[in-house]
Amino acid sequence: MLIKSARFAVSxxxxxxxxxxxxxxxxxxxxxxxGKSSLxxxxxxxxxxxxxxxxxxxxxxxxxxxVNENWYLVDLPGYGFSKTGKDKAAGFGKMISxxxxxxxxxxxxxxxxxxxxxxxxxxxxxxxxLGENQVPxxxxxxKADKSGRSTLNTNLANYRKKxxxxxxxxxxxxxxxxxxxxxxxxxxxxxxxxxxxFKPY
Ligand code: GTP
Ligand code: MG
Numbered sequence: 001m002l003i004k005s006a007r008f009a010v011s012x013x014x015x016x017x018x019x020x021x022x023x024x025x026x027x028x029x030x031x032x033x034x035g036k037s038s039l040x041x042x043x044x045x046x047x048x049x050x051x052x053x054x055x056x057x058x059x060x061x062x063x064x065x066x067v068n069e070n071w072y073l074v075d076l077p078g079y080g081f082s083k084t085g086k087d088k089a090a091g092f093g094k095m096i097s098x099x100x101x102x103x104x105x106x107x108x109x110x111x112x113x114x115x116x117x118x119x120x121x122x123x124x125x126x127x128x129x130l131g132e133n134q135v136p137x138x139x140x141x142x143k144a145d146k147s148g149r150s151t152l153n154t155n156l157a158n159y160r161k162k163x164x165x166x167x168x169x170x171x172x173x174x175x176x177x178x179x180x181x182x183x184x185x186x187x188x189x190x191x192x193x194x195x196x197x198f199k200p201y
Contacts, residue, residue, distance in 0.1 A: 032078030
């Protein structure tokens with residue numbers, strides 16, 4: 001898919017403040033600092049559209065970006081990190097869970113995982129919560145430029161094994177790097193396909 005335009009639309013503290021659900025949308029979630037905002041910028045080829053930071057906890061609201069005037073990318077706050085220590089056991093709050101469970105035009109959730117690390121507790125609880133709530137998701141491994149091939153393969157195999165304890169089928173998996181642009185075409189192509197299945201309300 002060709003990106004002709006992309007711009008920030010709105011930041012919302014709650015799902016009820018989000019834009020009217022007239023376009024298909026794709027949300028990016030994962031532990032703080034995993035690279036959600038950077039990946040969104042890489043997809044649209046605009047370095048500063050979504051705010052990034054080397055310190056975890058940068059994204060705090062539900063951020064909508066309008067792409068090609070007819071679909072949304074959504075940047076969510078990270079889980080597994082809390083400045084206030086008020087997070088629930090699963091590591092994410094009501095803003096995120098309400099958004100995921102109530103947003104009717106959410107076509108797919110991309111769960112970002114740092115390709116350098118074995119499965120972290122926060123990720124495991126998040127996957128279980130998605131399973132319990134039957135939320136469709138794909139897995140996006142990030143920072144592939146920083147993980148050696150053998151680490152990447154070991155971690156991938158480990159994820160497959162753990163996920164198969166809970167799911168009969170594995171979700172789609174993407175390997176990405178914002179530095180080398182790896183995975184960009186694959187992600188955009190799959191979004192293009194899913195866009196075709198959107199039925200406006
Ligand atoms: P929060 O909003 O705090 O939850 O973080 P985030 O998941 O949005 O992460 P962000 O995009 O802000 O990136 C965190 C750090 O990782 C930044 O310093 C990025 O430059 C770096 N980073 C993100 N993606 C990549 C990548 O593919 N390769 C490398 N080498 N660094 C990356
Ligand atoms: Mg962010």
